[in-house]
Amino acid sequence: MPAPVDELPSNRLKLQKLLMAAPREKTMSADCQNCKRRTTLGHSGFTLTELLIVIAITGIIAAIAIPGMLRARRTANEAAAIGSLRALNSAESSYSAAAGKGGFAPLLATLAAPCPGSTAGFISPDLSIDPAIKSGYTITMAPSSSSSPGPTDCNGVLTETAYYTTAVPVAAGATGLRAFASSGAGAIFFDAAGVAPTEAQMAPGGGGTTIQ
Secondary structure (H helix, E strand, O other): OOOOHHHHHHHHHHHHHHHHHOOOOOOOOHHHHHHHHHHHHHOOOOOHHHHHHHHHHHHHHHHHHHHHHHHHHHHHHHHHHHHHHHHHHHHHHHHHHHOOOOOEOOOHHHHHOOOOOOOOOOOOHHHOOOOEEEOOEEEEEEEOOOOOEEEEOOOOOEEEOOEEEEEEEOOEOOOEOOEEEEEOOOOEEEEOOOOOOOHHHHOOOOOOEEOO
16 A cells, blocks of 8 residues: 655655765775875885995995095195195296395295385285195295395395295195105105105205106
8 A cells, every 4th residue: 555645755854864874985086095105105214224225335435435535635735735836936036036136035925025116926825924834735935055145125135045945745644645845946856755855855966856
């Protein structure tokens, strides 16, 4: 027997309530699933073995690279020291002709001082202090042991008839291996032990070794 007409809306309303009360399976969009997967991977981190491998590789690379870098720095410092002695020899020649009346400057500071009416000395400011520290080397200038007093220069400073310059590593073996020395003759001598060649070694027949 069919239900009365007035009961149909009531039954339909009950069915809707039952459907709404039933548990629903939650679904996740594709974007949210990718987000969750990325989050899970991001928290995985590195294992101890992976970290040890990275540390070992870094140590091997450092062991290979650092000695080469030190050698390159020493070579560059030695080249700079040789260049400094050459610059001093050139500066002494200019000083002797223009300011020293044939004599040579006894000190680096003397070479750095300009003559009256000029603003420029005969050597760059980085070599104007006695002694000068430049590129890992100590640069010095002094009268030669065979020198005697010469005429006064343009500033009234007593000159010398001969000079002796040296370039010695600040830290032997670290900033440089060889030491260098020169004089008015212009030749530059070196000593592989890091000690500046003496004037006796630089004299003819003294056994000193010149750079090539």
